[in-house]
Amino acid sequence: MKYLSIILMLVLVTSCSTIRVNYDYEKTTDFSAYKTYNYFTDIKSGMSELDTKRLFRALDQAMQSRGYTLSENPDFLIDIGSSEFQQQRNNNVGVGVGGTGRNVGGGISIGLPLGQTQMAREIVFEFVDETKKGLFWQAVSESNYKPNASPEKREAQFKALVEKVLEGFPPKAN
Secondary structure (H helix, E strand, C coil), rough: CCCHHHHHHHHHHHHHEEEEEEEECCCCCCHHCCCCEECCCCCCCCCHHHHHHHHHHHHHHHHHHCHHHEEECEEEEEEEEEEEEEECCEEEEEEECCCCCCCCCCCCCEECCCCCCEEEEEEEEEEEEEECEEEEEEEEEEEECCCCCCHHHHHHHHHHHHHHHHCCCCCCCC
């Protein structure tokens, strides 16, 4: 029973922080030709320096676990950009008043917002082959973001985000 409650709690926590990712890529790319990578030297990630380092560490670990090597003379470069925004509140309660039957009636509806606004972050990952193809793979992720989260929670969030983003790299052959 103890394990069931722990699993249920983990599912609840992870379902609240969903990560959505959209992928796009150049269909004529031979992804098997890419073995080494590095980052653009002038990345303006849009995040704090500490968050940028956390994201790079998570990305390096995930890329290396997939067989890619960080190199000074890479096959492709990675560019990262992000933006933060407030998510719109989708939860509303409607209150209505009206009349029916032989009486003339009218209606009023009021939407009352529920809950707090949440911060979200969009991070764009672009893989670029400067010698041949230019941009050949892109992932755009969107996830909830808590600006006052602890460093440990931020690191865990970046690891989960990178794993979700790299699910689509390299793309599966059709």
